[in-house]
Amino acid sequence: MPRYFIGAISNKEEVVKKYFRQVEIGLLFLPLAVLLNCAAVVRMPLPKKIPADFIRSDAVLFYNGFEQAPLGYYEKWRLAWDWGDSVYIKDGVAGGRTTIVQDKDKNRGKVLCVLYPEGTFGPKENGAQWLLKLGAQYEELYCSYWVKFPYGFEFVKGGKLPGLVGGEANTGGQKPNGKDGWSARIMWQKGGAIRQYVYHVAQKDPLYGDGRPWQEEGENCLFTQGQWHHVENYVKMNTLGKSNGVIISWLDGRLVMDEEDFRFRDIPEIGIDAFYFSTFFGGADETWAAAKREYIYFDDFVISRVPVHGLIRMNR
Numbered sequence: 001m002p003r004y005f006i007g008a009i010s011n012k013e014e015v016v017k018k019y020f021r022q023v024e025i026g027l028l029f030l031p032l033a034v035l036l037n038c039a040a041v042v043r044m045p046l047p048k049k050i051p052a053d054f055i056r057s058d059a060v061l062f063y064n065g066f067e068q069a070p071l072g073y074y075e076k077w078r079l080a081w082d083w084g085d086s087v088y089i090k091d092g093v094a095g096g097r098t099t100i101v102q103d104k105d106k107n108r109g110k111v112l113c114v115l116y117p118e119g120t121f122g123p124k125e126n127g128a129q130w131l132l133k134l135g136a137q138y139e140e141l142y143c144s145y146w147v148k149f150p151y152g153f154e155f156v157k158g159g160k161l162p163g164l165v166g167g168e169a170n171t172g173g174q175k176p177n178g179k180d181g182w183s184a185r186i187m188w189q190k191g192g193a194i195r196q197y198v199y200h201v202a203q204k205d206p207l208y209g210d211g212r213p214w215q216e217e218g219e220n221c222l223f224t225q226g227q228w229h230h231v232e233n234y235v236k237m238n239t240l241g242k243s244n245g246v247i248i249s250w251l252d253g254r255l256v257m258d259e260e261d262f263r264f265r266d267i268p269e270i271g272i273d274a275f276y277f278s279t280f281f282g283g284a285d286e287t288w289a290a291a292k293r294e295y296i297y298f299d300d301f302v303i304s305r306v307p308v309h310g311l312i313r314m315n316r
């Protein structure tokens with residue numbers, strides 16, 4: 001047999017041996033690979049409720065999911081019980097526009113229902129407002145909650161939704177001067193579009209705050225009727241003398257706004273010191289009025305040092 005032929009056979013044997021060596025090595029790691037693969041597939045799903053141990057942790061300054069409140073009219077005494085004695089109740093509660101109801105979504109349980117009577121606008125006749133004082137001044141914080149606009153809700157021109165504030169919590173055409181306060185609420189707009197509505201020293205308008213749209217891939221984000229949405233804001237105070245204050249927003253866990261050009265203050269005495277539960281149709285004239293009797297539902301308010309949206313499963 002020619003030598004080169006033996007060599008060829010010998011090479012083939014080497015190739016086969018090498019192949020089986022690789023298979024053996026592969027088999028050694030197979031159980032590990034299977035385990036890792038299974039772990040990836042069978043990963044525990046996130047809960048739809050905020051985990052109780054997180055609520056009890058030092059990261060959370062305030063939580064209210066309304067589960068202990070009696071069903072029916074959400075009276076001043078109960079609101080103060082849930083939100084603390086320092087809560088400053090402004091509008092809508094004495095007028096009977098706040099109620100605790102049972103939601104059909106078991107994960108929500110009891111929720112807050114706010115009434116917006118037909119043909120009204122502004123907080124005196126429409127929606128509700130109270131200020132949750134945090135008892136300290138913070139440089140950065142998160143706030144989050146669930147909100148649902150029911151089927152058939154008519155958004156009209158828009159209205160306010162709660163957010164973090166500081167100092168005198170400037171709203172209603174009172175442009176901040178750097179020494180008074182600021183606010184960073186959320187607004188729904190025509191068709192359910194969403195924007196951050198921010199009163200700060202460097203705002204463009206001499207009266208009203210800056211509206212910054214919530215967008216994803218260049219498209220405006222919308223509230224969907226009949227669906228619970230999770231909204232979250234991160235606010236960080238600006239360095240004194242600079243317009244570098246930050247607001248980052250998430251809708252249903254997705255990043256929808258990230259801007260860092262806000263001038264909330266010019267003095268160190270102003271920080272984040274309150275959460276403003278503020279909701280009403282408006283706008284300052286009747287073109288903003290509710291077209292019919294409307295309701296909006298709220299649940300699971302959290303004020304925290306860390307974000308909440310990564311801890312819970314969203315409706316997708």
Ligand SMILES: [Ca+2]
Pocket residue numbers: 065066067107108109110111299300
């Ligand atoms: Ca609840």
